[in-house]
Amino acid sequence: MKKAILSAATTVIVAMAFGLSRSSQARPAANGQNTSNGQYQVKIDNFSFGPATLTVPVGATVTWTNQDDVPHNVVSTDGKDIKSPVLDTDQKFAHTFAQPGSYTYYCSIHPKMTGKVIVQ
Amino acid sequence: MRRQKEELILHNHNSDGVDRRGFLKCMAWAGTGALCVIKGGVLRSYSLSHPASLAASAPDGELAFVQISDSHMGFNKAANPDVVATLQAAVDKINAAPVEPAFLLHTGDISHLSKPTEFDTVDQVLKSAKAKQVFFVPGEHDVLEDNGQQYLERYGKTAKGAGWYSFDKKGVHFIGLVNVLNLKAGGLGTLGHEQLEWLEDNVKGLTASTPIVVFAHIPLWAVYPEWGWGTEDSAQALSYLKRFGSVTVLNGHIHQTMQKVEGNITFHTATSTAFPQPQPGTAPSPGPLKVPAEQLRSLLGVTSVDYVPGTHTLAIVDSSLA
Numbered sequence: 001m002k003k004a005i006l007s008a009a010t011t012v013i014v015a016m017a018f019g020l021s022r023s024s025q026a027r028p029a030a031n032g033q034n035t036s037n038g039q040y041q042v043k044i045d046n047f048s049f050g051p052a053t054l055t056v057p058v059g060a061t062v063t064w065t066n067q068d069d070v071p072h073n074v075v076s077t078d079g080k081d082i083k084s085p086v087l088d089t090d091q092k093f094a095h096t097f098a099q100p101g102s103y104t105y106y107c108s109i110h111p112k113m114t115g116k117v118i119v120q
Numbered sequence: 121m122r123r124q125k126e127e128l129i130l131h132n133h134n135s136d137g138v139d140r141r142g143f144l145k146c147m148a149w150a151g152t153g154a155l156c157v158i159k160g161g162v163l164r165s166y167s168l169s170h171p172a173s174l175a176a177s178a179p180d181g182e183l184a185f186v187q188i189s190d191s192h193m194g195f196n197k198a199a200n201p202d203v204v205a206t207l208q209a210a211v212d213k214i215n216a217a218p219v220e221p222a223f224l225l226h227t228g229d230i231s232h233l234s235k236p237t238e239f240d241t242v243d244q245v246l247k248s249a250k251a252k253q254v255f256f257v258p259g260e261h262d263v264l265e266d267n268g269q270q271y272l273e274r275y276g277k278t279a280k281g282a283g284w285y286s287f288d289k290k291g292v293h294f295i296g297l298v299n300v301l302n303l304k305a306g307g308l309g310t311l312g313h314e315q316l317e318w319l320e321d322n323v324k325g326l327t328a329s330t331p332i333v334v335f336a337h338i339p340l341w342a343v344y345p346e347w348g349w350g351t352e353d354s355a356q357a358l359s360y361l362k363r364f365g366s367v368t369v370l371n372g373h374i375h376q377t378m379q380k381v382e383g384n385i386t387f388h389t390a391t392s393t394a395f396p397q398p399q400p401g402t403a404p405s406p407g408p409l410k411v412p413a414e415q416l417r418s419l420l421g422v423t424s425v426d427y428v429p430g431t432h433t434l435a436i437v438d439s440s441l442a
Contacts, residue, residue, distance in 0.1 A: 068405075069199070070407055070408065071233060086265055109260050109261070109303075111304060111306060112307075112347065
């Protein structure tokens with residue numbers, strides 16, 4: 001009897017935990033970007049990153065797409081080791097954020113362009 | 121903003137009455153190049169789009185050279201689908217001028233994506249120039265991916281550091297500077313400590329009457345910082361040049377003509393041979409400016425703007441090439 005209750009309780013706890021984690025994946029990012037299945041988008045256009053600040057959950061993949069008509073790139077400013085190749089028009093770069101934290105970056109070709117990804 | 125139509129006139133360069141501001145108002149540029157003449161230590165420029173008037177006044181300056189800039193070889197978007205043709209047109213214009221320049225100065229963004237084929241194509245087109253000697257400084261588009269290694273191998277074999285160097289022609293001291301590497305987030309162009317030390321040492325032994333020409337890609341004055349159009353540590357560089365009677369700073373990067381005079385220092389930016397960019401603050405970003413095809417070369421022409429830090433008024437003087 002005790003064993004049955006214990007295993008039932010365990011099942012309930014596991015189910016609750018599973019339910020919680022699923023709902024956190026479904027929660028939209030603060031900026032309302034395309035958020036299906038942990039995929040997030042940053043558009044590069046007009047010498048700027050859009051959105052400039054993107055909040056995503058741990059494990060999310062962010063894809064930068066260059067829609068500008070000059071090349072840009074994505075380079076960490078805080079030693080976090082993100083460095084995209086040079087992206088010409090329509091080229092993309094994706095990075096998966098496995099750790100929580102704040103990730104600031106810029107375009108090293110046009111350094112006035114800055115952005116941030118907050119992973120929580 | 122004030123816009124004034126400015127006639128293309130050439131000063132009689134034997135006259136003593138031409139002060140620097142008067143000279144600047146007369147500065148007129150072809151869409152793709154400008155003939156610069158140094159006489160008596162003063163730099164004067166002549167439009168290559170009016171060769172007839174050029175011949176009439178036949179400048180007999182001691183040194184003539186041409187600045188071209190921002191060829192962006194490899195660019196193929198709507199603003200100009202054929203940057204080879206416009207670069208060739210620039211060379212043809214330079215070749216057709218009655219005064220042959222002693223050499224060319226390219227103030228950077230030679231290529232668009234730092235690709236070897238792009239550099240090769242520019243070299244090929246420039247081979248058709250009568251002036252065989254070309255001096256370069258890199259733009260930010262020339263140092264992608266490899267921190268400028270390829271640029272150095274092609275154009276900077278005898279240069280120092282990231283590609284800075286100097287040379288002398290007929291008593292004029294030319295200094296090529298690199299301000300497109302190690303750019304910091306949110307920042308402007310940068311020269312860096314090592315280059316500044318080299319510059320200070322480079323000019324130390326020169327007499328104050330030596331005419332100086334400095335060329336670098338990003339403007340060495342605060343043209344429009346919001347768009348990155350400036351160099352963070354240029355003030356220190358210019359402090360080493362303040363004692364000289366004649367200093368001319370030639371830049372590119374902004375794809376339009378602008379001039380500024382500060383004491384004995386004359387600043388000038390050249391148009392691009394590839395595509396125009398908007399005037400400061402008139403567009404969301406400084407990217408390529410698309411115009412109807414028949415207007416392209418006229419917009420590669422002259423637009424000068426005076427920007428005074430601390431005010432919001434820009435005075436614009438247009439010199440149409442049509």
